[in-house]
Amino acid sequence: MPRNRPLGVLSTGIKVFAWLSLFTQWAIIGTGGAVRLTGSGLGCPTWPTCTPDSLVPTAEMGIHGIIEFGNRTMTGVLGIVAVVMLVLLWRIRRERRDLFVLSLVLLAGILAQAIVGGITVWTGLNPVIVGFHYVASLVLVCVAAAMVYRVYSPAGRRERVVSGRYAALTHVTTAVLALTIAFGVLTTGAGPHSGDAAAGRNGFNAELLEHVHAWPGYALFALTIVLVIGAWRMPRLRSWTLALLAVELVQIAVGLYQARNGLPELAVGVHMVLAALLAAVMTVVLLAQKRPVAAEPHTPQS
Numbered sequence: 041m042p043r044n045r046p047l048g049v050l051s052t053g054i055k056v057f058a059w060l061s062l063f064t065q066w067a068i069i070g071t072g073g074a075v076r077l078t079g080s081g082l083g084c085p086t087w088p089t090c091t092p093d094s095l096v097p098t099a100e101m102g103i104h105g106i107i108e109f110g111n112r113t114m115t116g117v118l119g120i121v122a123v124v125m126l127v128l129l130w131r132i133r134r135e136r137r138d139l140f141v142l143s144l145v146l147l148a149g150i151l152a153q154a155i156v157g158g159i160t161v162w163t164g165l166n167p168v169i170v171g172f173h174y175v176a177s178l179v180l181v182c183v184a185a186a187m188v189y190r191v192y193s194p195a196g197r198r199e200r201v202v203s204g205r206y207a208a209l210t211h212v213t214t215a216v217l218a219l220t221i222a223f224g225v226l227t228t229g230a231g232p233h234s235g236d237a238a239a240g241r242n243g244f245n246a247e248l249l250e251h252v253h254a255w256p257g258y259a260l261f262a263l264t265i266v267l268v269i270g271a272w273r274m275p276r277l278r279s280w281t282l283a284l285l286a287v288e289l290v291q292i293a294v295g296l297y298q299a300r301n302g303l304p305e306l307a308v309g310v311h312m313v314l315a316a317l318l319a320a321v322m323t324v325v326l327l328a329q330k331r332p333v334a335a336e337p338h339t340p341q342s
Contacts, residue, residue, distance in 0.1 A: 050136070050191055057125045058139075058191045061146060062184040064118045066316055069177050071111040073312045077305040081165045083108030087158035115154050122147040125187075136195050142187045149180045167229035167242040174225060174312070178319050185320035189327050198330040202277070206270050207329060213263040216256050217322055221315055223253040228312075231303055250299050257295065261288050267325070277328045284321045291318060 075081055083097065083104030084090035090097050090109055097105030125143045133140040153176055160169045200207060230246035264285045271277040291314045298307035 050132075051128065054125070054128050054139075055191050057121060057128060058184075058188045060121045061118075061125055061143075062181070062188050062320065064114070064121050065146075065177065065181045065184045066313070066320070068111065068114040068118060069174070069181070069316045070309065070313050071107075071114050072174070072177065073309040075108050075111045076170070077309050078104065078107055080104035080107040081170075082161065084112065085161070087161040112157070115150065115157065118150045119147070119154075122150055138190055138195065139187060142183055142190070145183050146180060146187070149176070149183065153177065153180070171225040171229050171242075174228075175221070178221065178316055181316045181320050182323040185323045186327060189324050194332045197333045199333050200329060201274065201331050202270075202329045206267075209263065209270070210267060210326060210329065213260065213267060214322055214326065216260045216263060217318065220253065220256040220260055221319070223249060223256065224311075224315065227253045228308070254295065254299075257288075257292065261285075261292065264288055277325070280321065280325045280328050284318070284325055287314060287318050287321055290314060 075083070080103070083101060083106070086092055089095045090105065090112075091101075097109045122143065126140075126147060129136065129140045129143055153173070156169065156173050156176060160166070160173055163169050202210075226242065226244060227246060227249040229242040230244040230249055231241075232246075264281065268278065268281040268285055271281045291311065294307055294311050294314060298304060298311060301307070
């Protein structure tokens with residue numbers, strides 16, 4: 041950061057790496073979905089090496105080894121981005137403690153996720169561990185989304201700009217989104233896309249779970265419409281609630297398509313990635329309900 045830059049002004053590098061943090065967290069969900077949907081979950085049968093004798097996939101492992109190793113490589117990319125972000129924020133770690141803490145959480149989460157990925161391989165793609173791996177990635181997407189939002193906001197205390205009832209409704213909507221995602225994870229764990237032909241399933245009825253998964257999804261859609269109406273006179277919040285509604289519409293359409301067409305791999309992958317986008321936008325909707333409190337002007341004493 042240039043020496044003549046005020047501490048309150050964030051460098052372009054910080055903003056760029058905040059966006060990179062969000063994009064790479066989102067991208068690894070896509071590559072992880074590709075691993076599962078192509079049956080490449082055990083393309084590298086050991087961890088942390090790809091085979092007992094090789095760090096990288098061998099020619100005999102074919103495309104499945106390449107896909108699985110590519111997903112593992114993405115973890116390294118995430119780690120590099122997180123470390124660079126931490127370094128960029130070091131000088132202003134006191135002035136922008138919010139961003140520094142978020143960057144620390146991201147780095148710690150990436151390291152933890154790498155270990156969970158190893159446990160996933162060691163347990164032969166246990167559906168419970170695989171589901172937890174996905175949910176943890178969603179949480180990191182939300183952290184990265186919060187970081188992107190906050191790099192465009194000044195530091196300091198914030199105050200709520202919505203009523204208590206509206207804030208409560210937003211938290212209820214967030215809980216319903218979490219419930220929708222949880223049932224989606226259970227549905228995927230019961231369905232045909234296990235990541236490997238030898239991997240087990242969670243034992244639930246996948247067809248029944250598809251319907252149960254849809255119920256909170258429709259409730260989420262209804263609640264979001266109420267959020268849009270309540271935010272109509274607040275342009276910034278209105279834009280984000282409309283974005284949330286738009287993503288939900290696409291997600292519902294993709295969900296109906298995959299359910300009626302035998303869960304095609306591409307549609308399932310898009311559904312997984314859209315869930316991450318939905319969680320990110322919901323995070324911003326929560327954050328947009330507060331604004332920085334303007335610092336009171338200093339009055340010199342006579």
